[in-house]
Amino acid sequence: MPVDVQPDRVVLKHPKGASAEILFYGATVISWKSGSSANPEAAERLFVSSKAAFDGSKPVRGGIPVVFPCFGAPTHPEHSKLSQHGFARSEKWILENIVMDNEAGVSVRFALEPTATIQAKFERPFHLSYVVTLAEHQLSTALHVKNTALSSTSPLEFQALLHNYIRAPSNEVLVSPLQALSYYDKTEATEELRSTPKVETRASVDVKTFTDSVYENARGKYEIAWPSGTLEVRAHNFKDVVVWNPQKEAGSKIGDMEDGGWERYICVEPGYVRGFVKLDAGQTWIGQQALTVLN
Numbered sequence: 001m002p003v004d005v006q007p008d009r010v011v012l013k014h015p016k017g018a019s020a021e022i023l024f025y026g027a028t029v030i031s032w033k034s035g036s037s038a039n040p041e042a043a044e045r046l047f048v049s050s051k052a053a054f055d056g057s058k059p060v061r062g063g064i065p066v067v068f069p070c071f072g073a074p075t076h077p078e079h080s081k082l083s084q085h086g087f088a089r090s091e092k093w094i095l096e097n098i099v100m101d102n103e104a105g106v107s108v109r110f111a112l113e114p115t116a117t118i119q120a121k122f123e124r125p126f127h128l129s130y131v132v133t134l135a136e137h138q139l140s141t142a143l144h145v146k147n148t149a150l151s152s153t154s155p156l157e158f159q160a161l162l163h164n165y166i167r168a169p170s171n172e173v174l175v176s177p178l179q180a181l182s183y184y185d186k187t188e189a190t191e192e193l194r195s196t197p198k199v200e201t202r203a204s205v206d207v208k209t210f211t212d213s214v215y216e217n218a219r220g221k222y223e224i225a226w227p228s229g230t231l232e233v234r235a236h237n238f239k240d241v242v243v244w245n246p247q248k249e250a251g252s253k254i255g256d257m258e259d260g261g262w263e264r265y266i267c268v269e270p271g272y273v274r275g276f277v278k279l280d281a282g283q284t285w286i287g288q289q290a291l292t293v294l295n
């Protein structure tokens with residue numbers, strides 16, 4: 001069955017062999033197996049820590065958590081009661097419908113609306129939907145944010161990011177093109193240095209040392225390459241991109257990170273995280289990433 005609805009997750013199977021698993025918890029994609037044109041055998045493309053919890057006790061360490069409505073610690077007054085990266089990744093979503101089920105793609109739509117728990121920390125009305133589409137060599141995920149306020153209230157202000165953990169050897173992987181972009185280096189020791197932009201000089205960026213860089217107004221198309229593979233990340237409406245790998249320095253302090261987990265992934269996260277999307281009442285904003293296995 002191409003769309004298999006299980007108690008805690010939805011499993012998508014593409015007729016050409018690819019598959020994906022999405023938890024209701026956080027609508028977190030926790031597996032994407034895909035081949036490439038050169039090698040059709042389906043292999044796991046995402047990293048999930050063996051210490052990750054799937055039971056709703058904390059956000060999943062790996063896969064693709066959805067970051068909304070704030071990135072990192074909240075900075076907007078309306079987000080002040082939220083925890084790091086907001087609530088979307090730690091709420092139970094519902095399966096709204098099967099969007100498509102054929103060779104072009106197997107696609108499902110999840111939804112999240114305010115619950116009493118969410119309203120206690122975030123008062124704005126909204127409707128989120130998250131469309132996950134599996135094609136032969138591609139996984140795309142799209143976050144639709146609707147401001148459901150009826151009257152002419154002030155716009156809904158939010159940040160959003162799709163926090164992919166791409167399975168790749170972090171000591172060999174390179175990301176491009178980021179050269180000449182300005183970025184904020186979150187590994188710096190002081191707030192002043194963290195909020196002072198740097199300019200990327202490297203043609204290809206590695207993550208051999210602890211990296212937590214927020215590139216702004218980026219190009220929207222990134223290549224992640226290592227000796228035995230290449231994956232492309234394309235972004236739509238996500239003007240920024242975050243490159244993160246904690247290496248041992250920070251990774252060993254993350255409770256649900258498996259030992260050496262930082263050696264097995266890179267995050268190249270499309271987002272709108274510098275400033276806020278401002279969405280008028282009744283309007284919908286869509287941010288999307290498409291991950292394609294090139295080889």
Ligand SMILES: O=P(O)(O)OC[C@H]1O[C@@H](O)[C@H](O)[C@@H](O)[C@@H]1O
Binds near residue numbers: 072269
């Ligand atoms: O531990 P969390 O909340 O899942 O966040 C992981 C990382 O997510 C990245 O997107 C941030 O840039 C990092 O600063 C952060 O450490």
